[in-house]
Amino acid sequence: MICKPDAVERGYVGEILSRFERKGLKIARAELRTLDSTTLAQHYEEHVGKGFYDELVAFMSRSPAFVAVIEGPEDTFAMVRTLMGSTNPAVAPPGTIRGDLGSEMTENLVHGSDSNESAEREIAIFFPE
Numbered sequence: 001m002i003c004k005p006d007a008v009e010r011g012y013v014g015e016i017l018s019r020f021e022r023k024g025l026k027i028a029r030a031e032l033r034t035l036d037s038t039t040l041a042q043h044y045e046e047h048v049g050k051g052f053y054d055e056l057v058a059f060m061s062r063s064p065a066f067v068a069v070i071e072g073p074e075d076t077f078a079m080v081r082t083l084m085g086s087t088n089p090a091v092a093p094p095g096t097i098r099g100d101l102g103s104e105m106t107e108n109l110v111h112g113s114d115s116n117e118s119a120e121r122e123i124a125i126f127f128p129e
């Protein structure tokens, strides 16, 4: 998962991580890191060329993000996504990270891998070792 630049800027990294910890998930790796456009093109491969892509990259690279590997039981990716809430914070339910802390589509605070395969692919991008 990634705490996006808006989450870091607003001081919500602790708040977000504590939700995963309260759920019983573990933080296996983590680093504060400014993401460059090459890394983001790999990470957001499926979105390259879409209408919102340039805005997405500008946002994701504007200040440091907090990149983390979250560990837990089978299908932890799905638990993380449930805690995050739907993509658009305006309609994400209260009780979720996006529902409680966000209001805008682009600045939606967090990224979570959307499958076990995506998690494996993304971990290899951010923590190749």
Ligand code: ATP
Residues within 6 Å of the ligand: 047, 052, 056, 086, 087, 105, 106, 107, 108, 110, 111, 112, 113, 114
């Ligand atoms: P993420 O991949 O960041 O976890 P997601 O899986 O919920 O979010 P995706 O469809 O993968 O959503 O979109 C990636 C990101 O691109 C979104 O988190 C959002 O910031 C941005 N985005 C997606 N769709 C739009 C859109 N229609 N307009 C503006 N921004 C968008």
Ligand code: MG
Residues within 6 Å of the ligand: 112, 114
């Ligand atoms: Mg996605």
